[in-house]
Amino acid sequence: MSAAADVLSAICLLLGAALSLAAGIGLLRFPDLLSRMHAASKPQVLGLLLILTGVGLRLRTGIDVTTLVLVAIFQLMTAPVAAHMVARAAYRTRRVRRDLLIVDELSERLDEATASSRDDDAERGRD
């Protein structure tokens, strides 16, 4: 029983480490900030979950496992928000390799938004 758990734990740890390595390589190789956020936030999340599972299978005591569960929950809750904040700031400060974008439906929208908020201001001025 415990041998099986150890094997499973080793598999989880190795897979998790491989995904984290891929995330690190992506961080180096991807061309711009937005692409890098993909590598930093996604394979890394699954990699961390696998490593936590592996560690949990090795430790097998109540208090350690509950701590690992908490780490997993907070990672899942915060990673998308953090990625979004960085991505939003990156896009708005134009740190995007435009030559790699095959479609960009946001830039048109932002131009419109700037124009319409100017209209809103003008209307408010009239009231």
Place this chain on the structure above:
Amino acid sequence: MPSRVRRIRRRVAGAWILQPLTGVWLVVLWLLLWGRVSLGLTASGIVVAALVMLAFPLAPIAVEGRPRPLPALRFGVRFAGDVLLASVQVAWLAVRPGPEPETAVIAVPLRTRSDLMLTLVAEALGLVPGSMVVEVDRRARTLYLHLIGVRDRAAVERERLKVHALEARMIRAFGSPDDRAALARDEEDR
């Protein structure tokens, strides 16, 4: 101003459930931090939860849907599968030899009218690799996503459909009657 008052009241429909949910979550969090359950720990957890909720009250948001177990399970399983598959895809993009992967920023108008659902969909998309939320237009209910590894226009359209499918699964699992009606109308139009 009666219509304005009504709108504000309608917007926080169902918000009462957030207080007890937050309280229970905080107590569970407390117990997880301690790593064991006892009467004293539960009691102290309730006190801490009450203090935290008094000190940091959350803004009321409308909770109009009720979770349905079977669609929720379906959503969960598909979501886990998506995360697995896409993690491997992005990992492969990172290590494969060849040119820099192409990217795209697309607008995806959602069918839901609920703030909570918009947040949940954005959060779920943030966890599925290959898509990242760059901008949220709350008024137009539109998410702007950054995609990686999309080779052409057809791939972009496939991603758009995938986002809609995820939203549909989520509405079926947690959505309000309004959202489900909007979803049904939209799917009839297609």
